[in-house]
Amino acid sequence: MVEVTDTARQVRKFILNSFVNTGHAPNVGDLMEALGVTRAAVLETFREIDAIDTFWLEKGTENIRLLAPFANTSTPYKVTVDGVHKWYAVCGLDALGIWTFFPGKTVQVDAYCRDCGEAIQLKLKDGQITAQSPVHLLVHLGVPVAHWMDDLPFA
Amino acid sequence: MNLFRSEEHARAWEAQHVGLQGEILTLEQALALVTFIGKDRPQLTYTHPRATGALGPLMQSLGLTGAWWQPK
Numbered sequence: 001m002v003e004v005t006d007t008a009r010q011v012r013k014f015i016l017n018s019f020v021n022t023g024h025a026p027n028v029g030d031l032m033e034a035l036g037v038t039r040a041a042v043l044e045t046f047r048e049i050d051a052i053d054t055f056w057l058e059k060g061t062e063n064i065r066l067l068a069p070f071a072n073t074s075t076p077y078k079v080t081v082d083g084v085h086k087w088y089a090v091c092g093l094d095a096l097g098i099w100t101f102f103p104g105k106t107v108q109v110d111a112y113c114r115d116c117g118e119a120i121q122l123k124l125k126d127g128q129i130t131a132q133s134p135v136h137l138l139v140h141l142g143v144p145v146a147h148w149m150d151d152l153p154f155a
Numbered sequence: 156m157n158l159f160r161s162e163e164h165a166r167a168w169e170a171q172h173v174g175l176q177g178e179i180l181t182l183e184q185a186l187a188l189v190t191f192i193g194k195d196r197p198q199l200t201y202t203h204p205r206a207t208g209a210l211g212p213l214m215q216s217l218g219l220t221g222a223w224w225q226p227k
Contacts, residue, residue, distance in 0.1 A: 097189035
C-alpha cells in the first residue's frame with residue numbers, strides 16, 4: 001500500500017474540484033495560494049499523486065495534462081452535464097467513469113469512432129448507461145495493462 | 156483507450172498504429188472496469204487499485220485473464 005502525505009491528498013482533491021467547477025486544472029501558483037505551500041512542496045505532491053492515481057504533467061513542464069478522468073486539454077471525449085460543456089475525459093474508458101463526479105446528473109459524452117469518424121453519443125447517470133448511439137459500441141485498449149502508466153496520453 | 160463502432164473498425168485503426176497490441180471490451184465490461192477503478196475517485200482518501208494490489212484480482216473477476224491484463 002502506497003502512503004502519501006495529507007498535503008498530497010489535499011492537492012489532488014483541489015485539482016479535482018477545480019476540474020469539476022471550471023473544466024480546467026489549476027496551475028502550480030493556484031495550488032501554492034490555495035493551500036499555503038511552497039512551489040517545491042507542490043511539485044513534491046505531484047510525485048506523490050502520481051503514485052496513487054492516474055496523473056500526468058506535460059513533458060518537461062509543471063503543467064497538469066490530466067488527472068483521471070479529466071483532461072486539461074481537448075480530447076475526442078467531450079463531456080456535457082446539465083447542458084453545459086466544460087470537460088473532456090482523458091480517454092474512452094474515463095469517459096465511461098466521469099459520472100462519479102456528477103452524482104444524480106445525466107452525463108453526456110460526445111465522441112466519434114476513431115476509425116470512420118461516425119458520431120458516438122453516450123448518456124450515463126449514476127453508473128448506468130441510459131442511452132447510446134450507435135447501438136453497438138466497444139472500447140479498444142491499445143496498451144497492455146502493465147504499460148498503461150508508461151505513456152498515458154498514448155495509452 | 157478509444158470508442159469504436161465495431162471490432163472491425165477498432166482493428167482497422169489499430170493496424171495504422173505501429174506497436175499497438177490491443178484488446179477489446181464490450182461497453183458493459185468497460186463500464187464495470189472503470190467503475191471499480193474510479194467509483195471512489197472523488198474521495199480524499201482514494202488510491203488507485205493498481206497501488207493497492209487490487210487491480211489484478213479485479214481483472215480476473217471480470218474474466219480478463221492472460222498476460223495482457225496483468226498489472227506490473
